[in-house]
Amino acid sequence: MASEKARAPTANPRAPQQKRGRERVAALTASASALFVEKGFEATTMTEIAARAGAAIGTLYLFFPTKEALAQAILAENAEDLSARLDVLRERTGGLNAAAIADALFGVLGDFLTTHAAYSALLDLPGDEGWRRKMRAHRRGQIAALFAQAEPPLPAGQAERLAVIVPQLMRIPLALVGEKRLRDGVLEELRLMLARHLEG
Amino acid sequence: MASEKARAPTANPRAPQQKRGRERVAALTASASALFVEKGFEATTMTEIAARAGAAIGTLYLFFPTKEALAQAILAENAEDLSARLDVLRERTGGLNAAAIADALFGVLGDFLTTHAAYSALLDLPGDEGWRRKMRAHRRGQIAALFAQAEPPLPAGQAERLAVIVPQLMRIPLALVGEKRLRDGVLEELRLMLARHLEG
Amino acid sequence: MASEKARAPTANPRAPQQKRGRERVAALTASASALFVEKGFEATTMTEIAARAGAAIGTLYLFFPTKEALAQAILAENAEDLSARLDVLRERTGGLNAAAIADALFGVLGDFLTTHAAYSALLDLPGDEGWRRKMRAHRRGQIAALFAQAEPPLPAGQAERLAVIVPQLMRIPLALVGEKRLRDGVLEELRLMLARHLEG
Amino acid sequence: MASEKARAPTANPRAPQQKRGRERVAALTASASALFVEKGFEATTMTEIAARAGAAIGTLYLFFPTKEALAQAILAENAEDLSARLDVLRERTGGLNAAAIADALFGVLGDFLTTHAAYSALLDLPGDEGWRRKMRAHRRGQIAALFAQAEPPLPAGQAERLAVIVPQLMRIPLALVGEKRLRDGVLEELRLMLARHLEG
DNA sequence: CATGAATGAGTTTTCATTCAT
DNA sequence: GATGAATGAAAACTCATTCAT
Numbered sequence: 001m002a003s004e005k006a007r008a009p010t011a012n013p014r015a016p017q018q019k020r021g022r023e024r025v026a027a028l029t030a031s032a033s034a035l036f037v038e039k040g041f042e043a044t045t046m047t048e049i050a051a052r053a054g055a056a057i058g059t060l061y062l063f064f065p066t067k068e069a070l071a072q073a074i075l076a077e078n079a080e081d082l083s084a085r086l087d088v089l090r091e092r093t094g095g096l097n098a099a100a101i102a103d104a105l106f107g108v109l110g111d112f113l114t115t116h117a118a119y120s121a122l123l124d125l126p127g128d129e130g131w132r133r134k135m136r137a138h139r140r141g142q143i144a145a146l147f148a149q150a151e152p153p154l155p156a157g158q159a160e161r162l163a164v165i166v167p168q169l170m171r172i173p174l175a176l177v178g179e180k181r182l183r184d185g186v187l188e189e190l191r192l193m194l195a196r197h198l199e200g
Numbered sequence: 201m202a203s204e205k206a207r208a209p210t211a212n213p214r215a216p217q218q219k220r221g222r223e224r225v226a227a228l229t230a231s232a233s234a235l236f237v238e239k240g241f242e243a244t245t246m247t248e249i250a251a252r253a254g255a256a257i258g259t260l261y262l263f264f265p266t267k268e269a270l271a272q273a274i275l276a277e278n279a280e281d282l283s284a285r286l287d288v289l290r291e292r293t294g295g296l297n298a299a300a301i302a303d304a305l306f307g308v309l310g311d312f313l314t315t316h317a318a319y320s321a322l323l324d325l326p327g328d329e330g331w332r333r334k335m336r337a338h339r340r341g342q343i344a345a346l347f348a349q350a351e352p353p354l355p356a357g358q359a360e361r362l363a364v365i366v367p368q369l370m371r372i373p374l375a376l377v378g379e380k381r382l383r384d385g386v387l388e389e390l391r392l393m394l395a396r397h398l399e400g
Numbered sequence: 401m402a403s404e405k406a407r408a409p410t411a412n413p414r415a416p417q418q419k420r421g422r423e424r425v426a427a428l429t430a431s432a433s434a435l436f437v438e439k440g441f442e443a444t445t446m447t448e449i450a451a452r453a454g455a456a457i458g459t460l461y462l463f464f465p466t467k468e469a470l471a472q473a474i475l476a477e478n479a480e481d482l483s484a485r486l487d488v489l490r491e492r493t494g495g496l497n498a499a500a501i502a503d504a505l506f507g508v509l510g511d512f513l514t515t516h517a518a519y520s521a522l523l524d525l526p527g528d529e530g531w532r533r534k535m536r537a538h539r540r541g542q543i544a545a546l547f548a549q550a551e552p553p554l555p556a557g558q559a560e561r562l563a564v565i566v567p568q569l570m571r572i573p574l575a576l577v578g579e580k581r582l583r584d585g586v587l588e589e590l591r592l593m594l595a596r597h598l599e600g
Numbered sequence: 601m602a603s604e605k606a607r608a609p610t611a612n613p614r615a616p617q618q619k620r621g622r623e624r625v626a627a628l629t630a631s632a633s634a635l636f637v638e639k640g641f642e643a644t645t646m647t648e649i650a651a652r653a654g655a656a657i658g659t660l661y662l663f664f665p666t667k668e669a670l671a672q673a674i675l676a677e678n679a680e681d682l683s684a685r686l687d688v689l690r691e692r693t694g695g696l697n698a699a700a701i702a703d704a705l706f707g708v709l710g711d712f713l714t715t716h717a718a719y720s721a722l723l724d725l726p727g728d729e730g731w732r733r734k735m736r737a738h739r740r741g742q743i744a745a746l747f748a749q750a751e752p753p754l755p756a757g758q759a760e761r762l763a764v765i766v767p768q769l770m771r772i773p774l775a776l777v778g779e780k781r782l783r784d785g786v787l788e789e790l791r792l793m794l795a796r797h798l799e800g
Numbered sequence: 801c802a803t804g805a806a807t808g809a810g811t812t813t814t815c816a817t818t819c820a821t
Numbered sequence: 822g823a824t825g826a827a828t829g830a831a832a833a834c835t836c837a838t839t840c841a842t
Contacts (some may be wrong), residue, residue, distance in 0.1 A: 176364065184301050255823085445811065457828085458827070589765065645841080666838085815829100
């Protein structure tokens with residue numbers, strides 16, 4: 001123990017136990033999410049995050065031992081939220097045909113990505129590959145399961161392929177910030193394209 | 201550096217006039233491209249780039265005044281290459297139907313993105329003022345022009361929407377490193393989906 | 401490699417190759433040694449070390465990737481110096497009796513510790529136990545070998561015990577800063593005590 | 601803290617008057633002592649100390665206004681204990697010869713240092729203004745007085761020198777953790793050396 | 801008395817960039 | 822053209838200490 005030197009920062013990234021603590025954490029993650037979206041992960045500084053949340057830098061480190069841990073916490077929270085939405089969706093799409101499922105999925109993904117912009121911003125970051133890989137695999141599994149229930153059933157393997165494709169399709173219009181008309185057109189085009197493909 | 205922020209990154213302050221100089225620059229951009237793909241733009245250091253190219257850090261700065269200028273030079277070179285390929289493609293697709301054009305475009309984009317991985321890595325950097333935006337607009341224009349020649353003609357506005365969509369579609373399978381079978385399946389699925397959509 | 405994140409700071413703690421570089425390093429280690437002695441390892445800041453050496457903080461990190469590495473480099477240099485002196489001493493003490501050896505050793509250690517005060521200051525630091533253990537073992541071995549040559553020979557095991565004891569004896573008077581008379585008296589007392597012990 | 605530097609560390613701002621309070625303080629000093637020995641004064645954090653004692657950080661500051669005050673309280677307690685032992689010893693060694701006194705002193709010091717490891721750890725901290733110096737002077741005085749009673753009397757000044765030397769001698773074997781055989785041998789060697797010296 | 805969330809000054813460390821040779 | 826030692830602003834992170842509850 002003498003030579004421990006604890007390279008892991010701040011041994012105490014405790015989950016907040018008081019109500020105020022949870023509000024603090026919420027403000028910090030909101031601030032971080034917004035900045036990550038606006039300027040990207042690397043260009044955002046911890047000092048900035050704390051300042052925008054009206055907290056001191058030390059407070060930020062009280063809850064998140066590193067910048068990476070903060071990003072991951074946000075990503076994990078968003079991923080859980082998405083996962084829950086997909087679970088709910090599954091109950092509603094039993095027995096539907098693939099095109100209808102795709103349409104419902106589009107709705108869910110569009111809403112999620114719009115309200116959780118940090119998810120997209122943090123998803124493709126380098127580093128900590130293992131964890132993110134697992135997360136993606138889980139998401140793929142959920143979406144594949146969605147399509148696997150389609151009636152009539154899809155050809156073998158197509159559910160897995162759609163699980164890769166559909167979430168990426170949804171990111172395309174969302175990247176078109178400030179071009180609202182084009183964005184809506186593209187979204188509609190994608191929706192139509194997918195529907196045709198699944199009906200054909 | 202603090203007061204330098206304003207300097208517009210002009211690529212190649214002195215374009216190398218000697219043969220050796222051009223080789224130097226090629227080695228440097230190759231090194232930088234590889235590192236940007238491997239670790240991302242921010243995580244790559246100028247020292248690393250020079251070292252991998254077997255050059256001194258001062259030599260790197262001889263040709264590229266800032267890290268951004270280096271990235272931009274690489275991006276510009278790649279973009280020119282892509283532009284040229286799209287120009288060539290245009291001559292070959294006059295009078296074809298949209299599905300055939302899409303198929304040909306898939307081929308060109310797939311080949312390009314595979315051999316120019318840095319393009320993807322550098323294209324969506326945050327803090328994207330002006331230049332990159334213009335570049336993307338140019339590319340969109342080229343692809344839209346491609347589809348505008350289709351016979352029979354596409355509905356109004358679809359060429360523009362496809363110009364946004366198709367390049368992003370091609371990035372989906374390319375992200376599936378290490379899952380070759382799935383990757384090929386996804387690529388085929390996308391190709392088929394697009395073809396059906398354009399024929400329908 | 402993508403997830404490398406290189407926790408080890410500054411990949412380039414290169415040994416200086418130019419003459420000026422070696423002078424720089426010497427100035428930095430001298431500055432650090434003095435401060436470590438004056439205020440202790442923990443209380444000394446890297447900024448202070450660089451400033452006293454007339455260098456920028458970045459220059460310090462150019463040669464020493466961490467504060468610990470700096471301390472260790474100093475310790476290693478001092479230890480090598482001591483080792484060399486003990487080697488020289490050994491050639492001069494062949495065939496002497498133990499008391500004479502002890503006396504000569506006292507001289508060498510006293511001179512060394514006086515001119516290398518950082519050695520004492522850094523020797524008992526926590527952390528990196530393995531390396532320091534080895535260093536101490538080496539020193540013990542050298543001193544034990546010195547006494548092992550004594551004529552007449554010492555009882556079994558005594559050389560090893562003396563190798564532990566004698567260096568610590570020498571540190572006693574050196575701790576008496578600012579009490580010159582007492583210091584000299586203590587040194588003489590120790591010398592006499594050891595001599596009697598070895599003659600008895 | 602920056603402007604606090606001047607505040608003379610007064611031990612025990614409010615000495616605990618309740619039974620529970622005294623237990624609290626005991627737990628806190630025990631925790632601190634253990635950590636100071638294990639990791640050194642600087643590397644030990646106040647939070648850690650409180651945590652190991654099962655107390656809140658605020659509680660720790662309730663009894664000790666600064667980290668230095670805490671260290672000093674521990675040191676003072678240990679020093680008082682040692683002082684008391686030396687007082688007792690003095691009553692028992694009246695009229696003994698110096699060698700016998702030294703032997704008895706060895707016993708007392710050995711026992712004390714073994715059970716009060718924090719004393720050694722805190723005694724030689726750098727930046728040692730005033731208080732610790734006084735404490736050492738007091739100890740020296742007590743030990744010198746011990747030897748001053750020796751029968752036959754010692755040469756002038758030797759009692760003072762022994763007061764410096766003997767406590768340091770005892771620390772030598774105690775540093776040999778995990779080498780029990782060598783440790784015992786060294787202790788015996790020192791005892792013998794000192795006895796001979798004082799008899800000679 | 802007791803708590804533990806909050807603070808922010810102070811440290812270590814990084815890396816794009818410069819410039820004397 | 823080429824070099825690489827040197828720079829220092831800026832970022833991440835720590836921890837003694839405070840204070841509202």
